[in-house]
Amino acid sequence: MTTSRAGPPMPARPVKVTRYQVVRRLTRAAAHSDAQLIAEAAVLAEGSAVLADLTGGVVCSTPDTAGPEGVRAAAHPRLHPHLTIRKMTGGVLVIRPGPASPVSRIDLIARTCVDLLRMRARVRRAEDTRHAEQRLHTAVLHLLLSGQPRLATDVLGTAATHATVFRLAGPQMHAAYQTHWRAAQPSVTSKAPRMLVCMEGTEVAVVALHGLGHDRHVARPYVARIVERHQLVGGVSDPLPLDMVATAWAEAGNARHGATPGCLASATFLGSHGLLRAVPADRLTRWSAAVLTPLTREQHRTLEAYLRSGSAQAAAAVLDVSEGTVRARLRWIGTALAADLDNPTVQAQLLLALRAPVPSPQVSTSVRLVPDPPLPTDLLGRDDAHHWATALLRPLDKPLRIALRCWLQHRGRTAPAASELGLSRSTLTDWLSKCGRALSLDLSSATVRAELHLAAETIATPEDTPARLPRRGGRTYRGQQP
Template sequence: MTTSSAEPDSSEVGRYELMRRLVRAAAHSDARLIAEAAALANGWAVLVDLMGNAICSTPRAAGPEGVRAAAHPRPHPHLTVHRTTDAVLVVKSGPTTATARLDLITQTCVDLLLTQARAHRAEETLRAEQRLHGAALHLFLSGQAALALRILGLAGVTHATVCRLTGTAIQTAHQALWRAVQGAPRSLICLEGSDLVIVLLHGESPETRRILPRLSAIAERHQLTGGISGPVPVDMFAAAWAEAGAVRLNVGAGQLTSATGLGGNGLLEVIPAQHLSSWSAAVLQPLRRDQHRTLEAYLRSGSVQAAASTLDVSEGTVRARLRGISSALGVELDNATVQAQLLLAVRAPTAPIKTQSIARLVTHPPLPTELLSPDDAYEWASDVLQPLDATLRIALRYWLQHRGRTAPAASELSLSRSTLTEWLSKIGDALHLDLQSAAVRAELHLAVETIATPEDAARFLPRRGGRTYRNQRSF
């Protein structure tokens, strides 16, 4: 680049203006930087790579001499030669250029080239790491969790928590997310289709308390819709993937919702961990490992079809295993209370000492007394359901008894499906919960059955004209 007649002569450019011009040129390209250096030195400049090729030169005719000087500096004492990590800078100054000025030009150029080289290497490293994360995600999804952990170089990982975000700004959010979780080395971040995915890899106790507020902030800032699963064993990764995708279906832009649902009011927080672990181990003790995995996949997904996809087996195999599980546990798996109790059991932390005792599930009381006393259970359930009036509580109870199926619940309540769907939306808003989450539905079922009275029945709903309800309030 040469100076125009309107610009001051390069010999008159001050130190600050000289550095400013070089920085602006470097921000554009290496070629622009070399052209600016040549103009400021009133001579020429050449940038040569380590293989002896001219990367850029001003003017072009100076290229061969610059290449020779870069290879053998001693025969060219009239030239200034500086070697950087990735290239060699050769500058020839004009007769009026002071030595101090030339030194400032060449040193500034070298510093800028080194900075750009570091940034380029960092960018290449980042891209390689992101490709690695994408490959690891595909291994997790294909059931190769052990191989994924091996290529990530992670040890001591037994569980994963999956977060899936979607929206128009996922590319920008992707970069923000990389910066946000730099302090969490056991995490996987990548773009998968239209999803921005973060997988938190941890031991049995999830290490997510510092990360979740950052994820929520990013979802809000970039108006992303997101769902986050509960922690699952890494060999059940597909279940967590599906869970995170399902719970975000009814979430607005800028919101992140959790499949674990009740937060501080959740039973995993309310029940003492030791009691929950011991009870869970005793309940599940009769099951083999494959039966335990099948039961967890079925309960977390809510269907045989989804469980078969998660386990990569046929639906017939899942049904056969569920029959064996029902026999081993001595329970009817179609019972909503049994399902809710078993989902609580498979979500519980593992007992530190494997128990040899066996606990049989009972449906009354809905919350076993080994976990909470009747008074504590009633207090917990009342607190969870406090925002609901009797009408909505009865509707919720019947819907949960039918395991989240709207048509049979509406029929038993003598409601249209659209009316029940509207009521369920009001219930979700009142409780600030996503009713699509299997964990949320299970805990709400245990809560509503704990405080249920004989009057919490369809025949006690206030009616007028068969299907029209009176005294409705706006919720």
């Protein structure tokens, strides 16, 4: 038996109540709870009201002493012809009218209460469904972050291959979370926008699922409006394969740290200086297709994992294969592309090709990558490339530019770069921090490093070498001044 619960104190009995007043009072009571609705029904009926479940328990009754009679009447309605009994899905409503209550009013009370109870049940089911879907979104996000994309796509029933991650934080993140559910109507069904929305710790996470080029920016307008409305700080990653969602997660987090309230910051922070804006999209698409056409899907994924993570060991963890397998695949890729995958300029060019904004069409010819010129002329002419690189690196003075170039040539490794520059590692780290602040860029991003490398090599002169680094004396440099 369910413990019965008394409703609120019964108000004074009305002398005369119209049909409109009956419906209005019951509706207002239903907005609070089932118990309030049953209490109001008892007042309007000038008798008692009981809501019983199908197992013979009292859900709520007014007064409490009416509960047992209501349960008996629900079980054997023919034995209680003096009571008004209405069955519904999941329960039975029993009303004992007062001696002076007209039959028409009792019938109206019963019909209105049943309709309101059904409506409240539908709302509860909708809330339960929403909560279940929210839990499913969170579970799928954790699968993606733990490197199990196949299991995640099986759960979702989607053919998506890539994801774009948004991470939002701020004082109003809970309101933003609810707003996103109402505005974007995220769902894991195949016919709805493929978008995961989760509360993850102290932030809201949105993961847009898409193909290589289809619908990759579907979520961005929604997220940008919500970030602005609730004055959140938000970061968005580059689109990455599903098996690299952990990398996208880190990129979005790094981007968020550099964002201002009400703004959504990109992981690259390059804005109008980015090559995806500087190079016409159709030109980049054709070049990317010509570069990558010899690769199979598996080789494509292996190459991107290697370039994004920075090492064969890290790529092996992403792809869930051995390091030896990754190295073997990279040798085959280098042969297929006729390219030196150990050359940092070639690596930067390949990462740019992998970031083509639309699916690459099939082409019959391929393009061989070479370090010179750093930015292929198929994308930008030499003058345009020099103008782009100069504008991007203009905030850096000569020492910082030389140090940054050397560090990028060593693929972001501080120790060998510091040794070649004749600097201590702490000094080089400090200089790199100054570069990041001057450029407003996150140097931990593989995308940022690739574009900076292409820019630095494009405008490099014979004077931009470690041997020509201006010496200021003191303890800043190792070795002797030239």
